[in-house]
Amino acid sequence: EPEVTQTPSHQVTQMGQEVILRCVPISNHLYFYWYRQILGQKVEFLVSFYNNEISEKSEIFDDQFSVERPDGSNFTLKIRSTKLEDSAMYFCASSSTGGGYNEQFFGPGTRLTVL
């Protein structure tokens, strides 16, 4: 069964450093998403991406964040200068259709710890 994969599973970084979280969505999906979940809190939407551009982004997704689809399979989230409050689980998801009409398949997540 096809699945979304994410690397690394854990990332520890120093405050102010740049991190890149990587995702490989399901191959025939066209819509890609990043969510985050701070420990003990609810899942929060960051950004959606379609046709090589951002479809929608939340207030969390400020200038410190960027997304890219560098090739036909990878989808990345970059945080330019990490802050302590960026510590969270980051989930990548993909779906075959957009508009929130269809199931989004989630990867296992990357746990980011900022020290």
Place this chain on the structure above:
Amino acid sequence: GQNIDQPTEMTATEGAIVQINCTYQTSGFNGLFWYQQHAGEAPTFLSYNVLDGLEEKGRFSSFLSRSKGYSYLLLKELQMKDSASYLCAVGSNYQLIWGAGTKLIIKP
């Protein structure tokens, strides 16, 4: 504003039935999703409702009333492995808007 409410925690007995409620007020609505999340893991899809009524899928059923902004997830024949958080989410534009989740504790 965007608001999705569900109980924080519920307890049920193995073999029993439990209903988890969700109410929502969102600016857009493309459907109501239920996801299951075990601690430290990713959400996994359980059900999707876009029209009013009941959708049944094995031991799990989900109901939607759009006019009331209300949904519930019904779990039958509870098993210990059903101990998890159950997340209600609304599809709106290109995102899912999430409730805080209901932690379901199953007792033998």
